[in-house]
Amino acid sequence: MTCVTLEVGPTDVQGETRVRRSVHSATELVSSVRDDIKTLYDIIRYSARVRPNLQAMGYRKVIKMIEEEKEVTKMVGGEPVKEKKTWKYFKLSSYNWLSYRDVEVITLSIGSGLIKLGLQPKAKITVFGATSANWLLVAHGAFSQSMTIVTVYDTLGEEGLLHSMNEAE
Incomplete structure (x- = not known):
């Protein structure tokens, strides 16, 4: 089995294990593993290009x-x-699986749909519902258009829903 992390930092912190870091950033912290990947949208595009047919997102x-x-x-x-x-x-x-290509196509379709509805970059949209594959696809669709999501979980009830929608910045 290939090791993908390594231990770094002090070895003698009592009661703690050593810090682990990716083998791709062994000597320093990095904000991105590739220069062309800066956002979640970039990750989706890259993954669909490099591994289009692999399983990306499962749901039941x-x-x-x-x-x-x-x-x-x-x-x-x-x-x-x-x-x-x-x-x-x-x-x-x-489990049912969406490939990386499926995720990209659905994400971009949702993002295009949000624009078609008149929303603009930097808009805030409320996503109401239980966390699921569909919830995640809507979030990525919003991110693909530089929109912010406000999450409101279905467990909050009507009062929590109204509060979250009114307080979101």
Whole structure:
């Protein structure tokens, strides 16, 4: 197996392991491993050019939501109290994969769509939803057009959503 990192820095910091650094930047910290890669957009373009058919992004589909009711015991005021709780589980598909080329095409299509909707570079867009492959593709689409994303997670509820949208700078 090829080693891709190496240890650097002091060896005697008690209770800590040594710092590890990429073999590509063994002697100094670098902000980019290649002169032509400065942004996430550059990484997507480079990866699609160099390894277009390799697996880049995996996702699984929810096939079925399984609900089970279980009786649990919890302590209330020092006394055990039994209550029924509904547990939810997902049955998921096998992994589906997007190639680096797929990711590039979808990312650029989303970015073009944002421009077509009238958004401009430096615009802020709110991405509302659970983190997923689609969420990530929308984020990269925005980045491809120099837009900023404001993440609002679906767990925040309506009040959290409104607060995040109003407070984003």
